[in-house]
Amino acid sequence: SQNIYILGIESSCDDTAASVIHNGKILSNVIASQKIHEEYGGVVPELASRAHQQNIVPVVHQALKKAGITKEQLHAVAFTRGPGLMGSLLVGTSFAKSFAYGLNIPLIDVNHMQAHILAHFIDEEGFNKPSFPFIAMTISGGHTQIVEVKSHFDMTVIGETIDDAVGEAYDKSGKILGLGYPAGPEIDKRAQKGNPKAYQFTKPKVAGLNFSFSGLKTAILYFVQREVKANPNFIEENLNNICASIQYTIIGILIDKLKLATKQTGIKQIAIGGGVSANSGIRQALKDGEQKFGWTTYVPKFEFTTDNAAMIAIVGYLKYLEGDFAEQNITASARLKI
Numbered sequence: 001s002q003n004i005y006i007l008g009i010e011s012s013c014d015d016t017a018a019s020v021i022h023n024g025k026i027l028s029n030v031i032a033s034q035k036i037h038e039e040y041g042g043v044v045p046e047l048a049s050r051a052h053q054q055n056i057v058p059v060v061h062q063a064l065k066k067a068g069i070t071k072e073q074l075h076a077v078a079f080t081r082g083p084g085l086m087g088s089l090l091v092g093t094s095f096a097k098s099f100a101y102g103l104n105i106p107l108i109d110v111n112h113m114q115a116h117i118l119a120h121f122i123d124e125e126g127f128n129k130p131s132f133p134f135i136a137m138t139i140s141g142g143h144t145q146i147v148e149v150k151s152h153f154d155m156t157v158i159g160e161t162i163d164d165a166v167g168e169a170y171d172k173s174g175k176i177l178g179l180g181y182p183a184g185p186e187i188d189k190r191a192q193k194g195n196p197k198a199y200q201f202t203k204p205k206v207a208g209l210n211f212s213f214s215g216l217k218t219a220i221l222y223f224v225q226r227e228v229k230a231n232p233n234f235i236e237e238n239l240n241n242i243c244a245s246i247q248y249t250i251i252g253i254l255i256d257k258l259k260l261a262t263k264q265t266g267i268k269q270i271a272i273g274g275g276v277s278a279n280s281g282i283r284q285a286l287k288d289g290e291q292k293f294g295w296t297t298y299v300p301k302f303e304f305t306t307d308n309a310a311m312i313a314i315v316g317y318l319k320y321l322e323g324d325f326a327e328q329n330i331t332a333s334a335r336l337k338i
């Protein structure tokens with residue numbers, strides 16, 4: 001009956017992305033990733049903002065072209081309002097505001113963390129949508145949260161990191177081991193070839209559903225320094241085992257908290273999102289949880305796990321159906337909460 005086209009725009013960190021969604025289906029999902037940060041071993045905010053300014057017009061243009069529609073066919077423009085880097089958010093926010101204003105169509109603000117969760121509601125063959133209520137765990141380089149999701153827009157954060165995000169734990173461990181940035185994918189690859197019990201790292205003691213990863217990073221640093229003192233080739237000779245042991249510890253921390261979350265809430269449906277959901281260890285552990293604990297688990301298609309605009313567009317669509325629009329005077333919000 002309805003025939004709704006929504007443009008989604010994402011610019012919260014270092015990816016400039018635009019996507020067009022037709023009802024619940026993705027027609028295009030374009031991303032310009034910024035390679036420049038690799039040289040610095042992390043995202044440089046000033047460089048990110050400048051790259052967004054260069055990329056945003058061509059990326060939006062391409063998203064419309066790939067979708068096979070003109071901008072006049074759009075029903076609304078959705079954009080990431082926060083959380084994220086202020087200089088990056090401002091580029092997408094200003095662009096979305098003027099684009100919607102020029103076309104005289106509604107503007108829709110999207111919370112990036114909600115979007116990582118609601119990406120599960122994109123219509124995609126072979127992927128089931130979770131039913132409410134479910135537990136969502138968002139794990140990436142910028143965030144680590146456990147959220148109780150009662151409906152599309154009724155969400156409560158029931159746990160989060162008190163220091164580093166889980167992706168940062170991967171990336172900082174990688175730096176200690178001399179791996180490139182971001183190190184998550186390589187640690188994961190090597191972990192699959194190593195012995196997860198070769199070395200033991202103590203898990204942090206954090207009450208309830210909160211996480212802490214900075215102590216683990218320090219423990220790994222001291223461990224590696226000590227071993228290298230005794231054998232300068234320690235890292236090269238044992239890299240796969242070190243990676244496997246780090247991964248085993250990190251996945252153990254995540255699964256312990258999920259077990260506690262299911263116990264506390266009585267909810268056994270679990271959905272994950274964010275770049276670290278690509279990890280083979282977490283995917284296997286969730287599958288094991290289905291057998292061992294009776295969980296039902298949801299892992300999104302890879303392209304919807306890392307930062308992307310399709311997840312912004314789907315939230316735009318869901319808000320459009322509810323008539324939940326933003327005013328033209330809305331501003332970006334670096335610390336926006338769920």
Ligand code: KG4
Nearest residue numbers: 140141142167182184188275276279306307
């Ligand atoms: O969601 P994302 O693309 O960007 C944000 O941080 O928002 O996530 C990137 C993070 C990086 O820390 C990267 O190391 C991690 O996700 N990552 C992985 C894997 N693939 C990406 N960590 C562990 N295993 C992976 N396979």
Ligand code: ZN
Nearest residue numbers: 116140142307
């Ligand atoms: Zn993200």
